[in-house]
Amino acid sequence: MMKFLFMMIFMIPLCFMKNMFWLVQMVVFMMMFLFMNLSMSLYNFSNLSYMFGCDMISFGLILLSIWICGLMLMASENLFKLKFYINFFLFNIIFLLIMLFLTFSVMNLFMFYLFFEGSLLPTLLLIMGWGYQPERVQAGLYLLFYTLFASLPLLLGIFFIFNEEKYIMIYFMKFLNLDMYLLYFSMIMAFLVKMPMYFVHLWLPKAHVEAP
Incomplete structure (x- = not known):
């Protein structure tokens, strides 16, 4: 789980570089395909690390979050053409994706809240x-x-x-x-x-x- 978290964190500097809109979009979809290849248990939590884990429900929700954030980037091509604060928009999407990923993978109820x-x-x-x-x-x-x-x-x-x-x-x-x-x-x-x-x-x- 941590490798995907660090992957998203290291995407943040890309958001503030020039003409990186398409690269960020491709990395999000690449991360989705990598996440789909995780081996999951049907009945128990798997990929456990400190306070993080994943079962079949959270696996589906995380996959859905990555997919929707990728579609949000695809649908926002007009913002890229208009150059309307596109760097902050990309940062906002990636930050939202990080929060959703942590929400669905954390094992502590208070951290979930x-x-x-x-x-x-x-x-x-x-x-x-x-x-x-x-x-x-x-x-x-x-x-x-x-x-x-x-x-x-x-x-x-x-x-x-x-x-x-x-x-x-x-x-x-x-x-x-x-x-x-x-x-x-x-x-x-x-x-x-x-x-x-x-x-x-x-x-x-x-x-x-x-x-x-």
């Missing part, structure tokens, strides 16, 4: 920096506050699990014996707010319309 919230920052910058209409500021604020307030119960739930069980490693979550539906719904609220659900989906159309 930090990286999950950290991916909000480049998304917010993408909407507010490269959106097409003045309403992008309002859409960015909707995205920020809906996501932050819905994620607070997840943080409190993680603290509660650590206080009760003295561990928050994802691998050991299957041994939890907590029959608490309120805890479950409070922790899952951070993910439900991302779905088109009644009362919590008001930010979704705004963010999707204003996204570059």
Whole structure:
């Protein structure tokens, strides 16, 4: 897992070099094909290193993240032609990819929360920096506050699990014996707010319309 993380980190200097748009795009797709060749276990975590691991679900999510970031670069060719802060745009995409990679591969619940919230920052910058209409500021604020307030119960739930069980490693979550539906719904609220659900989906159309 660390080799892919370092690969993305070393892509950051390329973002600020001249005429490296196509090279960054090719490296992202090359990394996707390299990641597809990892040997995965169907039932357990594999590629374990310090606080990082991968199962079949996280493998698919990481692969999807790399694929979508590559498509974002392909769809942004017009920004490259206009030279509209293309270096910062590339850095933003790579930083978002790093945050998503860390979110889906980390084994600690608290670190998962930090990286999950950290991916909000480049998304917010993408909407507010490269959106097409003045309403992008309002859409960015909707995205920020809906996501932050819905994620607070997840943080409190993680603290509660650590206080009760003295561990928050994802691998050991299957041994939890907590029959608490309120805890479950409070922790899952951070993910439900991302779905088109009644009362919590008001930010979704705004963010999707204003996204570059």
